[in-house]
Amino acid sequence: MANRAVRASVVVAVLAAPLLLPGATTAVAAPWRPLTIETVSNPRPALVSGGQVLVKVVPAGKRVTVSANGRDVTPSFRAQPDGSLLGLVTGLRDGVNDLAASTRDRRANLRVTNHPITGPVFSGTQQQPFYCETPAFGLPAASPPLCSAPTQVSYQYRTTAGTFAPLADPATRPADLATATVGGRAVPYVVRVERGTIDRAVYELAALYDGTPSPVAPDAAWNGKLVYTFGGGCNAGYHQGTSTGGVVNDLFLARGYAVASSTLNVLDTNCSPIISAEAAMMVKEHFAETYGPIAHTIGWGGSGGAIQQYDIAENYPGIVDGIIPGVSFPDPLSTGGPVSDCRLLERYFAGPGASFTAAQKQAVAGFGSYDTCVSWDKTFASRATATGSCNAAIPVAARWDPVTNPGGVKCNSNEQLVNQLGRDPKTGFVRSPLDTTGVQYGLNALKAGTISAAQFADLNATIGGLDYTGTPVPQRIAADPKALETVYAEDIVNSASQGLRETPIIDQRTDLDFAGFGNDIHTTEWSYVLRQRLLRANGTAGNQVIIENHPTAAEAAAAGAYELDAMDRWLTAVDADRSHRTRQQKVLANRPADLGDGCYLSPTTRITEQLTYPASGRCGAQYPVAADTRMVAGESLALDVLKCRLKPLDFRDYPVTFTAAERTRLRAAFPGGVCDYGRPGAGQRPPIGTWLSYGDERTGTTPPTKPR
Structure with a gap:
């Protein structure tokens, strides 16, 4: 949303004569018009960070005084075209801060809670060890675990040949300088790029430059809007990252958008949408405190x-x-189900299922091509293992080993969700919601006649599972009940029922x-x-x-x-x-x-x-849509x-006849029954709400709570 700020309630009082702000509106409001003070750079006053916050005051008259913790900060404010006052309040202490706006006969109070720029704000205990990678961005080497580095600003320009080039002095105008069009007006295509550290990540900002940016007098070359970019992948973390979602992008900058991102907004560095949300909130707040309100x-x-x-x-x-x-x-x-399924199918087809044809493999996997399953196994199945996907920034000596280093770094992508899922005290690994119990692999392929009854029975009797280290074992995978309860209650499995609805x-x-x-x-x-x-x-x-x-x-x-x-x-x-x-x-x-x-x-x-779905029409002819392993299994x-919740194995449900030996194998494969996808999954329930906090290590919040 455009910054929908939280407004303070109005308290009426008789006060000493305040200052008259230069340039303030001369219109005197009606006696009943309230005086309001609100945060702009972060609409949630309890979640401010970095010791400063952009504040808006809507005055009841033209004489207004603004204070922070009793300190007069009125000179920081400037009148805006809409009659409001906008100012950057700095010097906030960690914890609670009291802001106030007052006129001769009215007062509005706002309590702001400030958090360190290194975080956390709501994501909970920060991951350690944490390896710094600031030199990848040209920043000085930093010290773990906070990995802080001084902010640097550089400039680039767009050439008439369509490339970006460095620019030492932003006031110069190279002969091959291109122009951008913002609001129908041509402006020099000079880009200010800012890099620094926020929430232990390296952040980047980019925007067209037409003078020093100001939060109370926005740069005329900026269209007032922000694009926030996010990078791909999914991995365990424990390091700062060497890339962001990318900010120097002609698609956005040429139209006047500013662009922001950070290394914790790359899921291959940080496979936690909660941590990513915190990083994005903090970076966006800093952007607004540098450039001004965001439409x-x-x-x-x-x-x-x-x-x-x-x-x-x-x-x-x-x-x-x-x-x-x-x-x-x-x-x-x-995605965890299909990814683990592909690892198990690859192992099965390389062994007991070697006689399956290419068409049969594809039918069991459900994808448009079985090669998709091969790719899942090669690229992402390792993310469920103990150390198979460790980033090079994590020293080998620091990595987990069951004998020599049982307390070492585990490179399982669920590590980023430890504040939500917790650890299994028996294994030391993060509790896992992954499960294959009762899943009938290739069910729809059997019903379609693509695979035989014997193949179906052998596949499900032999496919096995993965243990908590990601190692293949004969047993099916069983989810941790506490993990299942959490992922639904806290909407980690996206229900699309909360913020997405609007x-x-x-x-x-x-x-x-x-x-x-x-x-x-x-x-x-x-x-x-x-x-x-x-x-x-x-x-x-x-x-x-x-x-x-x-x-x-x-x-x-x-x-x-x-x-x-x-x-x-x-x-x-x-x-x-x-x-x-x-x-x-x-x-x-x-x-x-x-x-x-x-x-x-x-x-x-x-x-x-x-x-x-299934695809239809002209687009369907151009872009057919397939399925995946779980959909083929009946989900x-x-x-x-x-x-899944289970129902008894009933051989009358199948369009084929199984031999006595095949029935015995299937009963052994499904001792508790088979998946009943007509019922909600185990632990499935509506989520408990948005903006959950998992603690900031200082206020002592207990997860999961609404931010205080």
Whole structure:
């Protein structure tokens, strides 16, 4: 949302004569008009960080005094065109701070809680050890575990040849300097790039430069809007990271947008949407305290970058106002089933299932090509192991070993969720919600006649599972009950029932299922998985648009430019809607008329038509949509059942006849029964709310709570 600030209540009092602000409005408000004071850079006063906060005062008259902890800060404020006063209040102490605005006969108070710039604010105990990587950004080497480094500012410019080049002096105008167009006005295409550390991460800001930025007098070259970028992957963490979501991007900067990101917004560095949300909130706050109020913030990024957008919008609404997730997944845990399935299938097909044909493998996996399963196994299955995906920044000597270093770093991606899931005291590993008990692999392939009864029985009797270290074992995988309860209650498995219900979404689906990309993990059904969750939770998915395009540079560029423009128009219309409708109603009512489901037939031809699962229409012909391992096993399109409830094994449910030996094997494979996907999953329940806090190590909050 545009910064919807929390307003303080008004207390009437008789006070000493205040100062008259230079340039303040001369209009005297009606006697009943309240005096308000509100935070702008972070709309949640309890979650401010870094010792400063941008504050807005709407005066009841022209004489206003502003104080912070009894200290007069009025000179920091400046009159704005709308008659309000805006000022950056600095020098906040850690913990509670009392701000006040007063006139001759009125007073408004606001309590602000400040947190260290190194964090945490709400994500809970920070991961240790934590290895610094500031030199990757040209910053001085830093000391763990806070990894702080001084802020640096540099400049670049866009050349007329279409590249970015360094610029030592931003006041100079190179002969090959291009121009950007902001609000219909040509401005020099000079970019200010800021790098520093916030929340133990390296952050980056980029914006067109037309003079020193000021939070009370925004740069005329900035369009007042922010794009926040998120990077992909999913891994265990324990290091700072060497990349952000990227900020020097012509698509955004040429249109006047500012861009922000941090290393903890790259899911391959930090596979926790909660930590990512905190980092984004803190970086965005710093941006507003540098550049001024933000009209709205657009999320951008693919794969793991899409996960962060979907999950932050759902659980920490307001950090991003509208999202454009690319090649998306709904959350880190929903993909865990198919990923682990692919590891088990690869092992099975290399051994007992070697006689399965390519077509049979594909039918069991469900993807458009079985190569997708191969790719899942090669690229991401290691993230469930103890040390198979450790980043090079983590010294080998620091890594876990069951004998020589049982307390060492475990590179399982669930490590980033320890503050939510907790540790299993028996193993020392984070409790896992992964489960394969009762899953009937290849069920739909059996029903379709693609695999035989003997093959189905052997597959399910032999496939085995993974233990807590990610090592293959004969037994099926069993989820930790406490982990299951947590992931649903705290909406870590994205239910799409909270913030997402009122978030504009343009799901940017580059088709990688077919057309020579059959080995890619970013399969199209996941866009429809999230849509199904929206429909089930809210009765509508009208706030989500899916647009498909081919994986060519020209088509991706055309799609990106259109989607960015459409999202901006959508959010601008929502911001301008002053009706009494709810936020959700405004989002549904103000979607641009030209924006809807559809696809690109070529870089210059986009058609609009309702997209469906299974695929249909002209887009369906161009972009067929397949399934995955769990859907083939009978799970619904929502794909949110991590552990199924069981029903008795009944051989009358199958369209084939099993031999006595096959029945014996299946009974042994499913001693407690088979998955009943007609019932909610084990532990499945509605979430308890948004903006959960897992403690800041200083106020002593106990997880999970609403921020105080």
